Amino acid sequence: xxxxxxxxxxxxxxxxxxxxxxxxxxxxxxxxxxxxxxxxxxxxxxxxxxxxxxxxxxxxxxxxxxxxxxxxxxxxxxxxxxxxxxxxxxxxxxxxxxxxxxxxxxxxxxxxxxxxxxxxxxxxxxxxxxxxxxxxxxxxxxxxxxxxxxxxxxxxxxxxxxxxxxxxxxxxxxxxxxxxxxxxxxxxxxxxxxxxxxxxxxxxxxxxxxxxxxxxxxxxxxxxxxxxxxxxxxxxxxxxxxxxxxxxxxxxxxxxxxxxxxxxxxxxxxxxxxxxxxxxxxxxxxxxxxxxxxxxxxxxxxxxxxxxxxxxxxxxxxxxxxxxxxxxxxxxxxxxxxxxxxxxxxxxxxxxxxxxxxxxxxxxxxxxxxxxxxxxxxxxxxxxxxxxxxxxxxxxxxxxxxxxxxxxxxxxxxxxxxxxxxxxxxxxxxxxxxxxxxxxxxxxxxxxxxxxxxxx
Numbered sequence: 419x420x421x422x423x424x425x426x427x428x429x430x431x432x433x434x435x436x437x438x439x440x441x442x443x444x445x446x447x448x449x450x451x452x453x454x455x456x457x458x459x460x461x462x463x464x465x466x467x468x469x470x471x472x473x474x475x476x477x478x479x480x481x482x483x484x485x486x487x488x489x490x491x492x493x494x495x496x497x498x499x500x501x502x503x504x505x506x507x508x509x510x511x512x513x514x515x516x517x518x519x520x521x522x523x524x525x526x527x528x529x530x531x532x533x534x535x536x537x538x539x540x541x542x543x544x545x546x547x548x549x550x551x552x553x554x555x556x557x558x559x560x561x562x563x564x565x566x567x568x569x570x571x572x573x574x575x576x577x578x579x580x581x582x583x584x585x586x587x588x589x590x591x592x593x594x595x596x597x598x599x600x601x602x603x604x605x606x607x608x609x610x611x612x613x614x615x616x617x618x619x620x621x622x623x624x625x626x627x628x629x630x631x632x633x634x635x636x637x638x639x640x641x642x643x644x645x646x647x648x649x650x651x652x653x654x655x656x657x658x659x660x661x662x663x664x665x666x667x668x669x670x671x672x673x674x675x676x677x678x679x680x681x682x683x684x685x686x687x688x689x690x691x692x693x694x695x696x697x698x699x700x701x702x703x704x705x706x707x708x709x710x711x712x713x714x715x716x717x718x719x720x721x722x723x724x725x726x727x728x729x730x731x732x733x734x735x736x737x738x739x740x741x742x743x744x745x746x747x748x749x750x751x752x753x754x755x756x757x758x759x760x761x762x763x764x765x766x767x768x769x770x771x772x773x774x775x776x777x778x779x780x781x782x783x784x785x786x787x788x789x790x791x792x793x794x795x796x797x798x799x800x801x802x803x804x805x806x807x808x809x810x811x812x813x814x815x816x817x818x819x820x821x822x823x824x825x826x827x828x829x830x831x832x833x834x835x836x837x838x839x840x841x842x843x844x845x846x847x848x849x850x851x852x853x854x855x856x857x858x859x860x861x862x863x864x865x866x867x868x869x870x871x872x873x874x
Contacts, residue, residue: 483783483825492559492849494622495568495612496546503575503599504543507583520549523833532727535666535756536578538644539624541831541841543574548834556837558845565612570642570848570855571621575603578627586629600634607638617862619660619855622848626664628752642851644844647776649752658776660854662847665778665829665840666756669727670736672763672830681765681819682743682812688719689769689807690742692735693757694750695724706748706771706794713800714746720804722746739764743815744790744807748772748797759829762788765822767815769807771797779828779843781850788821 498517500506506513509524518524526540546561562568580599585592607613613621617640624644625631631638639655644662678684691714695707714722721738725731739745745761749772761768768789777785785791790806797803831840862868 483787489849491557492845492852493562493567493569494546494559494572494845495562495565495570496543496572496574497606497610499574499603499606503603504539505576507576507579508540518547520547523547525833529729531729531732532669532756533579533582534669536582536627536630537667538626538664538831538840538844539574539576539578541667541833541835542572542622542624542644542844544833545835545841545845546572546574550834556842557835558842558849568612569620569852571612573603573607573621573623573641575599575623577623577625577630581627581629581632588632597633600631604634604637616855616859619858620852622662624664626666642848642855647752647754647774649754649774660851662844662851663776663778663780664844665759666754667831667840668759668763668829669732669756670739670760670764672826673740673765676740676765676823682815685741685743685766686719687721687738687742689714689744689746689804690721690738690766691746691748691757692721692723692725692731692738693755694726706797707750709798710746710748710771713798714804717804735760736764739766742766744769746771749775758789762822762829763826765819765826767818767822769803771803779847782846783825783828788818788825 500515501513501518505518505524508527512518512522512524523544526534526537530537545557545559565571577600580596584594584596584599607618607621618638619640619642621638621641622644623631623638623641625635626644626646628647628650635651636655640660642661643656644664645656646664646666648656648658648661691710693707695711711722711724714720721742725734739761743766745757745764745766745768747755747758747761747768747770749755753772753774753776758768758770769792770785770789771792771794773794777783790810792803792806827836827839828843829840830836835841
């Protein structure tokens with residue numbers, strides 16, 4: 419020690435002094451750290467987490483757009499309704515009064531045509547019926563038999579299919595079947611203590627057809643409605659704050675082997691549209707397709723064709739979308755249409771022309787990453803939209819094409835359900851609505867003057 423001190427020209431007295439200073443500094447640091455930990459203002463992990471995060475992120479691949487940390491699945495209580503409210507509409511021979519089970523759950527009919535686009539009600543019910551080996555850690559919702567532990571309640575009424583089967587008008591003998599089912603269901607719900615407890619706020623009811631539940635919808639407007647848009651109902655009945663926006667179920671086949679070396683040049687059509695042009699709605703949403711036909715018909719590299727829904731025409735649309743760079747999705751009778759989701763599973767970049775469209779999962783998915791948007795005004799300006807598409811960079815289009823391939827499974831509906839498929843994404847959206855539901859229920863129990871803030 420003395421030899422070492424002498425080598426560095428430090429005296430023994432200086433060494434003792436330095437040692438006291440260092441020990442004093444260490445003591446003060448420990449004292450301050452202990453005090454901060456005691457009062458809760460210090461977390462040593464915060465000093466090291468940036469390093470840990472950077473090292474882990476560098477070694478992992480980029481997450482999918484909707485990836486999220488695993489969380490417990492929603493506990494859903496599904497009412498046991500007679501089959502006439504659901505699967506008996508698919509199979510008249512399956513009309514027993516007893517509720518359907520996994521053992522006799524029917525497959526969705528392959529020849530259903532356009533009815534399939536409104537079949538979300540079937541897939542949501544099926545996800546709760548299924549009792550196989552599906553991993554609950556991957557499921558966003560599981561069925562529980564005890565309503566007291568349920569996070570939400572599912573009403574298994576095929577309201578869209580009922581509308582399609584039992585007449586499209588507001589009056590008439592066939593429509594009376596739909597009216598009677600709605601009346602019977604509302605009476606059943608009003609007698610439920612769980613509906614009474616929440617006023618229906620924690621009840622989930624699919625209504626993806628714009629005319630679904632058309633007679634008594636305002637009597638269940640407190641519920642979480644699963645809809646495709648808000649085009650035909652006032653915001654007091656259906657709105658983005660409480661309801662879930664669903665995709666249509668696509669009717670074209672999924673493009674499963676889209677592995678072209680040069681996808682841009684292999685798709686020879688610039689813009690594709692095939693469908694109904696004359697719509698029932700006389701407002702701008704209903705006339706936009708007819709106006710676009712006058713602008714786009716006959717243009718080079720554009721296929722703008724009128725057709726009706728049939729098996730052959732759906733096959734023709736499948737081929738057309740797969741051979742096109744862009745697929746036009748104009749508003750129809752309402753702001754949305756099934757064509758958007760047909761384009762997504764065909765990996766054809768959607769060109770959306772709708773001023774009031776709402777899109778599914780939009781808190782998790784940025785649609786501008788794989789879609790183009792034009793207002794009515796822009797689309798109806800002669801030459802404007804086509805010029806933009808011609809000028810669109812190939813590299814950017816290829817990025818969108820890759821993104822479409824990456825996200826298209828979010829719009830698939832399966833039985834049994836699969837991880838992050840359409841039905842699991844919808845249950846996740848329901849989960850996002852529940853905090854607001856709880857707030858509304860708790861406030862309603864103590865407010866003496868309901869909605870007082872709206873009266874100011």
